[in-house]
Amino acid sequence: MRSLAICGDHLDPLVKTLATAKIELDGIPLVAGLLATPDLDFDPQSLEHRDRVLVKKLAFSCNYRDKGLMLTASAKLQPDRYYTIGSEFVAEVVAVGAEVTDLNIGDRVIGNNQYPDSGVAGIAPGVPTNHASKEYQIFHPVKLLKIPPQMPDEIAAVFSIGAQTTYSMIRKLNIKPGDNILVTAGKSNTSLFAIAALKQHNVNVYVTTTSIDFAQKFYDLGVKQVIEVDLNADKLIPPEVARVIKHEIDGFDCIIDPFFDLHLGKTIQTLVDGGRYVTCGLYHQFLGTAFEYRGLALKDIMTIVMLKNIQIIGNCVGQTSDLANAIEDYVTGKFPVAIDSVWSDDRLYDFFNRTYHAKDRFGKVVYRYN
Known part of the structure; x- marks a missing residue:
């Protein structure tokens, strides 16, 4: 699977680098890499996964909070390690656990950041992941919300937290x-x-x-x-x-x-x-x-x-009802969402530059997996 990450100088040989770019955050030089790492194992019948879903990311974006996370991680990053980035995403459900009833294969979903209570005992509230660029990830269904077909991937990839x-x-x-x-x-x-x-x-x-x-x-x-x-x-x-x-x-x-x-x-x-x-x-x-x-x-x-x-x-994010209301308002044309640009493939520098440095940016910046 693919991931976008901040990388050390000498990555583990098991990690394949598909593209790299030299970037800068707050004057600190970093290396961004599009990486290929081993796929996840998902067994719908297993005790571990029977109440979980496996999703494949279609696109993702970064927020201001990601900047602090990246800088903090880079300060202690070992040369052979990497830190996968991303706060928001749109994904397709590709597998469901045996006990999951509210999501199906093929559903498109975004993160549900409900806070201060996730709604399910033992499942942490708030942002589902700080590593949204991981192409495949496993979530409890309460951390996801199905989106309607009227919402394009580019909008969905920037939507949930904001x-x-x-x-x-x-x-x-x-x-x-x-x-x-x-x-x-x-x-x-x-x-x-x-x-x-x-x-x-x-x-x-x-x-x-x-x-x-x-x-x-x-x-x-x-x-x-x-x-x-x-x-x-x-x-x-x-x-x-x-x-x-x-x-x-x-x-x-x-x-x-x-x-x-x-x-x-x-x-x-x-x-x-x-x-x-x-x-x-x-x-x-x-x-x-x-x-x-x-x-x-x-x-x-x-x-x-x-x-x-x-x-x-x-205020820390919101309730599921807040996100559901926002989705409904977007679909009915009451809630416009500004998209600055969409990038893919090896355009890592452009993605980071537009996200954090471009003075003419107006709206969110998206990275889409082709």
């Missing part, structure tokens, strides 16, 4: 028609999913981004105002822009933020009394890279939170 997370965050915010909602880091994968999901809620969406070049794409998604920001400035929203917004609205009713360590200390004061702030992650995930926090001190943040009765909500 959709399940943003639908969960929006559910927790209890937004109302007419609410003014700030979405930070607009071009990040999570924020693009959030912007698309908010289209059907009759709210006013404001988006921050470090590049105004994509303003029209945001407006096409229904955004009311695109705000160009400088992450090195003391305030996230430039004072002159903040004054104009203040004339229009008292403040934001809700904030959706994928990186609390970048934005919480600069945005909390922009919420109205009783406002809600939800976050699902942090920017500085790999401790080996430099990072300088900018924003209000914790004492000042919590003072504002208390005085204004603000809710700070943490």
Whole structure:
């Protein structure tokens, strides 16, 4: 089977290298390899596999979280070892255990990241795998969700984490028609999913981004105002822009933020009394890279939170119902998903470059097995 991995300098001879590329993450040079490794054994009648399914990946993608995982793994990678990558995938069921009744051979599936409870005792909640590029993998059916034929492989390969997370965050915010909602880091994968999901809620969406070049794409998604920001400035929203917004609205009713360590200390004061702030992650995930926090001190943040009765909500992916609702909305045309590009074969450099470095990227990047 094939896998896409970060590789040591001298791989084990049993691992066949189909293609390699020199890449860089946060200034750290790495070698990416498309590898061929032995196939998996799967016995539907065995005690080990009778309640499991074997899937064959059709396509996969990487998220921001993969970057930290790759850098962490590379720091301790032995020369003859490799670390298989990938968070999201679309796959075809190719074998089912004797006790499996809810999935069949030929079904197309994506990962179900239900959290904090998987729904089955002994099965871990959350992301099904950190190694989604493995062409064949064995899962418990609760970690998978069948997708309809109307969803193409390229969409399915980028869908599960972003959709399940943003639908969960929006559910927790209890937004109302007419609410003014700030979405930070607009071009990040999570924020693009959030912007698309908010289209059907009759709210006013404001988006921050470090590049105004994509303003029209945001407006096409229904955004009311695109705000160009400088992450090195003391305030996230430039004072002159903040004054104009203040004339229009008292403040934001809700904030959706994928990186609390970048934005919480600069945005909390922009919420109205009783406002809600939800976050699902942090920017500085790999401790080996430099990072300088900018924003209000914790004492000042919590003072504002208390005085204004603000809710700070943490979110880790979501429920199965969140993912199912997102799939239904995609199929009915209510939830557009942005795809930047699709790569395959030996285009490893292009896949990584578009995923993590291309300044003109807008949407998710897919690697597809031919």
